[in-house]
Amino acid sequence: xxxxxxxxxxxxxxxxxxxxxxxxxxxxxxxxxxxxxxxxxxxxxxxxxxxxxxxxxxxxxxxxxxxxxxxxxxxxxxxxxxxxxxxxxxxxxxxxxxxxxxxxxxxxxxxxxxxxxxxxxxxxxxxxxxxxxxxxxxxxxxxxxxxxxxxxxxxxxxxxxxxxxxxxxxxxxxxxxxxxxxxxxxxxxxxxxxxxxxxxxxxxxxxxxxxxxxxxxxxxxxxxxx
Amino acid sequence: xxxxxxxxxxxxxxxxxxxxxxxxxxxxxxxxxxxxxxxxxxxxxxxxxxxxxxxxxxxxxxxxxxxxxxxxxxxxxxxxxxxxxxxxxxxxxxxxxxxxxxxxxxxxxxxxxxxxxxxxxxxxxxxxxxxxxxxxxxxxxxxxxxxxxxxxxxxxxxxxxxxxxxxxxxxxxxxxxxxxxxxxxxxxxxxxxxxxxxxxxxxxxxxxxxxxxxxxxxxxxxxxxxxxxxxxxxxxxxxxxxxxxxxxxxxxxxxxxxxxxxxxxxxxxxxxxxxxxxxxxxxxxxxxxxxxxxxxxxxxxxx
Numbered sequence: 003x004x005x006x007x008x009x010x011x012x013x014x015x016x017x018x019x020x021x022x023x024x025x026x027x028x029x030x031x032x033x034x035x036x037x038x039x040x041x042x043x044x045x046x047x048x049x050x051x052x053x054x055x056x057x058x059x060x061x062x063x064x065x066x067x068x069x070x071x072x073x074x075x076x077x078x079x080x081x082x083x084x085x086x087x088x089x090x091x092x093x094x095x096x097x098x099x100x101x102x103x104x105x106x107x108x109x110x111x112x113x114x115x116x117x118x119x120x121x122x123x124x125x126x127x128x129x130x131x132x133x134x135x136x137x138x139x140x141x142x143x144x145x146x147x148x149x150x151x152x153x154x155x156x157x158x159x160x161x162x163x164x165x166x167x168x169x170x171x172x173x174x175x176x177x178x179x180x181x182x183x184x185x186x187x188x189x190x191x192x193x194x195x196x197x198x199x200x201x202x203x204x205x206x207x208x209x210x211x212x213x214x215x216x217x218x219x220x221x222x223x224x225x226x227x228x
Numbered sequence: 229x230x231x232x233x234x235x236x237x238x239x240x241x242x243x244x245x246x247x248x249x250x251x252x253x254x255x256x257x258x259x260x261x262x263x264x265x266x267x268x269x270x271x272x273x274x275x276x277x278x279x280x281x282x283x284x285x286x287x288x289x290x291x292x293x294x295x296x297x298x299x300x301x302x303x304x305x306x307x308x309x310x311x312x313x314x315x316x317x318x319x320x321x322x323x324x325x326x327x328x329x330x331x332x333x334x335x336x337x338x339x340x341x342x343x344x345x346x347x348x349x350x351x352x353x354x355x356x357x358x359x360x361x362x363x364x365x366x367x368x369x370x371x372x373x374x375x376x377x378x379x380x381x382x383x384x385x386x387x388x389x390x391x392x393x394x395x396x397x398x399x400x401x402x403x404x405x406x407x408x409x410x411x412x413x414x415x416x417x418x419x420x421x422x423x424x425x426x427x428x429x430x431x432x433x434x435x436x437x438x439x440x441x442x443x444x445x446x447x448x449x450x451x452x453x454x455x456x457x458x459x460x461x462x463x464x465x466x467x468x469x470x471x472x473x474x475x476x477x478x479x480x481x482x483x484x485x486x487x488x489x490x491x492x493x494x495x496x497x498x499x500x501x502x503x504x505x506x507x508x509x510x511x512x513x514x515x516x517x518x519x520x521x522x523x524x525x526x527x528x529x530x531x
Contacts (some may be wrong), residue, residue: 051439053530080441091436108442110234152440 003029003160003191004050009059011045011215019045021215021226023059027193029159032186033222034202035195037212043195046212047162050193052076062149064159081109084153084190088165090145092137098124098148105156123155124148124226127181143174150178154185161185163194167201175201183207235449237418242453246461253461256422260462263415265469267408268505272474272497276399280492292353292374292383300324303351306379310355315370317358324349350381412512415462419455419516427451427524439497439530451521452514459513470505471496 006025020042027033035043048054049061052068062069063079071079092101102123104117124130127147137145146166152160153161161182167175175197179194179201186192196202211219246253272480282373294303307319322330327349332338355374367385427434437447461487474496485492497505 053439059337074444077441077443077446080439083441085439091432091439093433095433104437105440108437108440108446110231186405 003027003031003064004061004193005062006046006049007062008059009049009056009061010038012057013048018057018215020049020056021048023217025210025217025220027191028223030065030189030191031208031222032183032188032192033194033208033210034205035193035210036197036199036202037218038197041212042215043212044164047085047164047193047195050160050162051085053081077108081105081156082159084156084158086146086149086153086161086163086166088168090137090149092105092145092148092152094136094138097134097136098129098140100138102133102151102155103149106150109156119155120151123151126154126184127151142169143171143177146174146178147181150181154190157190159191161190161192163192164195165196166194167196167198172201176204178210179205180218238449239453240370242450243457246454246457256418256458257461257465260415260458260513261465261469263411263418264462264466264505264509265473267404267411268466269470269473269503270400270404270407272470272495272501274397274404276494277400278397280333289385290355290357290371290374290385292355292377292380294351294353295381296348296399298351298379300351302379303353307353310353310374313370313373315357315359315366317356318517319356320354322352324351324356327352329498353380355383355526410499412508414511415459415512416516416519419458419513420520422458423451423455423517423520424524426454427520427528431528434525434528435530438528443503444525447525452517455513455515455517455520456510457513458517459504459510462513463509466495466509467502467505471502516528 004025004027006023009020009025010018011020011024013127016191023046035046038045045054050063052071056069059176064082064198066079068079093104099120102120103116106119111119121133124133127150129144129147129151132144132148133142137148140148146169150166153163163182166182167178170178175198182192182194208222209219210217210222294306298306300321303321303323307321310316310319324347327345328341331349332341357367357370359370371383371385374380434447474494478494478496481492481494
């Protein structure tokens, strides 16, 4: 699903955020990305969503070389990815339903289909009864679940999550991680950046560890170190 | 079909957005309307004046004063000869008695004229040229030709002041285009600035939309439609304002023209003029928002 081939990223006037990363996440695989803050977790996720471009090396997403994707075609790449952020990125001027419906509206789905899919997504995260609520009235955990519903409503092949449990207590964090595991069971590839090591160990999922912009440890099944 | 439906939805949604901020919307629309009312009103006013002067121009006539010693018989022979000229539509002979009677009636010198033993007025020929007003040179030639007739002492044309009026109108017309262009530019910038603020206010929404794969066209669309709405509403209001202004001005103008024994009626902007105004306004709104969108949407990238 994801293939990093000798990828480096240097921010202008700064240090190398990522150094010669080689990495392969097979289709349908779930994995954690760990490391201290500043180790390059967020940068790696941003490169996959083409929020940033690599300084060197190639990234393949589902066989497509992202270096060859022009800016104006980025939206079509992102439509195959569901992205979940630590701070939700919900829009507070509209109800939960409209927030979750956004990816479908963007892709021009019909009204009936949108209703069906949004309800299904909200049902999966256990918030069907909150569809008319304003996001600001929801708890942190509920807001995060709305964000997850929005990320999965258009059934992307890949889910990326950046510290999805960063603001949640341990119980809620476990629920959220279980949710990701369930999406993975129906075939979605999942990559989660997290430093919640206890939880990661409890999940028994492969882990990619980053240290100073390099892969320091990788327990993915098909990993061949360069 | 789905594409059309989406456009319709976005159109209504952006109108709804304007409706939810009535004061801000009204202010922007009013500024656009005022900026457009000024040139359209001046344009229509100048149009009215040109119509009035066109009427005068077609009634331009040459007065030919004959030498005092020319008698009526000789004058009639001259009239017959002049009527053969293809540049002359009609010739009217005013003999000395008629001229005196008319002069007495209109000049108010009735009492003074009683002291004169003889009639001092010459025979006058009122000549209606059959010349297109767009060819002032030919009129001058005709005038020269008449002047060369040895029975005509003086041939006078009232075209000089009409020419001057036309020149003035031409200047006014040109000025309106300059003024209109400047104000159109102002409308473009007003809409552009309004949309720019709108983009800044919806930064979060744009970021999220870009992150979940919205195409540039999708993000652009609501702003472009907002610009179109501003233009449409501003144009409509400008049409109303200018029509209303003319309705206010028309009665005193009518009273003035009655004093000049003219049946001239001030006419406000016509329906087609208003429609053109609204179309231009829509284009300006769309253009202004396009400027803002192409300038500022690029700056917003998810981080």
